[in-house]
Amino acid sequence: MSEVxxxxxxxxxxxxxxxxxxxxxxxxxxxLTQAITVKQKLRIEGATVSHSVCPYCAVGCAxxxxxxxxxxxxxxxxxxxxxxxxxxxxxxxxxxxASALQLxxxxxxxxxxxxxxxxxxxxxTVSWDFALxxxxxxxxxxxxxxFVTTDANGNLVNRCxxxxxxxxxxxxxxxxxxxxxxxxxxxxVYLEQQARV
Amino acid sequence: xxxxxxxxxAWHLRERYPFAQQMLGVYVAVVEVWGSLENELPPPGExxxxxxxxxxxxxxxxxxxxxxxxLAVATHDLARSGRAVEVLAGWLAGQELGPAExxxxxxxxxxxxxxxxxxxxxxxxxxxxxxxxxxxPRCGGLPQLSIRAGADDPLxxxxxxxxCARCAHRWQYSASSCPSCGESxxxxxxxxAEKHDGPVVSRTADGGTELFxxxxxxxxxxxxxxxxxxxSGRDARAVPEVDELVALPLDLYANEQGLSKVTPNLMGx
Numbered sequence: 001m002s003e004v005x006x007x008x009x010x011x012x013x014x015x016x017x018x019x020x021x022x023x024x025x026x027x028x029x030x031x032l033t034q035a036i037t038v039k040q041k042l043r044i045e046g047a048t049v050s051h052s053v054c055p056y057c058a059v060g061c062a063x064x065x066x067x068x069x070x071x072x073x074x075x076x077x078x079x080x081x082x083x084x085x086x087x088x089x090x091x092x093x094x095x096x097x098a099s100a101l102q103l104x105x106x107x108x109x110x111x112x113x114x115x116x117x118x119x120x121x122x123x124x125t126v127s128w129d130f131a132l133x134x135x136x137x138x139x140x141x142x143x144x145x146x147f148v149t150t151d152a153n154g155n156l157v158n159r160c161x162x163x164x165x166x167x168x169x170x171x172x173x174x175x176x177x178x179x180x181x182x183x184x185x186x187x188x189v190y191l192e193q194q195a196r197v
Numbered sequence: 198x199x200x201x202x203x204x205x206x207a208w209h210l211r212e213r214y215p216f217a218q219q220m221l222g223v224y225v226a227v228v229e230v231w232g233s234l235e236n237e238l239p240p241p242g243e244x245x246x247x248x249x250x251x252x253x254x255x256x257x258x259x260x261x262x263x264x265x266x267x268l269a270v271a272t273h274d275l276a277r278s279g280r281a282v283e284v285l286a287g288w289l290a291g292q293e294l295g296p297a298e299x300x301x302x303x304x305x306x307x308x309x310x311x312x313x314x315x316x317x318x319x320x321x322x323x324x325x326x327x328x329x330x331x332x333x334p335r336c337g338g339l340p341q342l343s344i345r346a347g348a349d350d351p352l353x354x355x356x357x358x359x360x361c362a363r364c365a366h367r368w369q370y371s372a373s374s375c376p377s378c379g380e381s382x383x384x385x386x387x388x389x390a391e392k393h394d395g396p397v398v399s400r401t402a403d404g405g406t407e408l409f410x411x412x413x414x415x416x417x418x419x420x421x422x423x424x425x426x427x428x429s430g431r432d433a434r435a436v437p438e439v440d441e442l443v444a445l446p447l448d449l450y451a452n453e454q455g456l457s458k459v460t461p462n463l464m465g466x
Binding site for chain 1: 215216217219220264265266267268269271296297300345348350352353354355356357371372373383384386387388389390391392393408409416445446447449450464465466
């Protein structure tokens with residue numbers, strides 16, 4: 001150290017300057033030139049943290065979802081991870097839950113219906129109108145073919161025994177309610193739903 | 198208190214982060230002083246005077262040898278002024294200190310406070326700060342940094358601990374609440390980190406090019422304060438107290454955003 005004396009005024013300046021940066025030096029004299037250059041090259045993004053619950057099974061693992069709002073106003077989902085504060089999963093997620101991000105973001109998502117004609121080897125892209133019409137026709141054909149009006153004892157039952165319905169765990173309560181109403185209206189009796197919270 | 202791992206980590210980080218060489222050089226010099234008195238157990242009731250006698254000369258000498266001139270001169274003059282023990286006592290009592298005073302107090306007192314373990318509370322009995330919650334349950338100090346525990350499984354997010362700026366004791370704290378004001382509304386809390394190309398599914402390193410993959414800024418819009426978060430799950434070799442020092446560019450970025458750290462670290466950032 002050189003014998004340069006620091007006056008009381010200078011010492012107080014050092015003490016009062018906080019973490020401010022003056023001329024590339026920190027208040028304690030550290031050279032920040034390189035750090036400032038590194039900082040300027042960094043690509044930093046800010047994410048807000050939201051709480052959620054895994055949609056898949058009945059365990060109800062708590063999730064933390066990191067999102068950011070883009071310049072165009074759209075919210076982008078960046079990351080999902082287990083909530084370490086949750087008494088249910090204590091930050092843990094199963095492989096399926098850990099990939100819950102892909103419910104919203106997936107480069108492998110098929111964006112439109114695909115159709116393989118009977119006897120064909122190739123899939124082809126079709127419109128939603130075509131797919132929905134085709135589904136409706138097939139459902140009606142199966143229902144008409146397997147509809148039962150009376151059971152073996154002659155009781156009136158009016159049910160369809162040829163189609164079953166299985167709901168996925170990602171259903172919300174409202175979606176499950178709507179699906180049940182629709183299936184019952186068609187006369188289905190074989191309904192199943194993967195339970196969740 | 199594992200001084201060897203801190204020393205080795207500091208040497209390793211000096212090569213990896215050249216911009217922090219000067220700071221890590223000072224840190225290693227101070228750690229050497231801590232190591233020279235590692236086997237002495239200080240009296241908790243008279244810690245300031247003990248540290249003034251035992252630690253201060255070594256810390257001043259190490260600072261003069263390794264630190265930039267303004268810090269070296271300020272430390273030297275403070276030691277000569279006869280106020281040093283008063284400053285150390287002030288740090289133990291939770292008084293506001295300037296950066297140079299804070300550096301001297303922390304460099305002289307952190308190691309003995311760590312060595313005292315539970316009795317660090319006795320040494321800091323004059324500090325009226327509450328114990329527990331956002332303050333150190335042992336000595337009442339404020340948090341210096343946030344640490345995410347590592348785990349063998351990349352699908353596990355470790356629990357969060359805060360590390361005390363005064364006695365380096367670690368305690369568990371909610372991962373989704375602000376360590377400064379307790380804000381827990383997600384929209385008020387922002388994590389600033391280096392941009393990762395593509396979505397992140399697990400915490401396994403996936404060949405990303407980030408310089409600070411295991412470091413981030415845990416900020417709160419309510420109180421405008423932040424802490425550096427060290428994720429041991431992303432770098433198992435991290436020694437949080439040392440790694441926090443190299444987050445300097447992140448500190449500069451946080452300052453640009455109008456944020457101030459809950460407690461500046463040993464080097465004043």
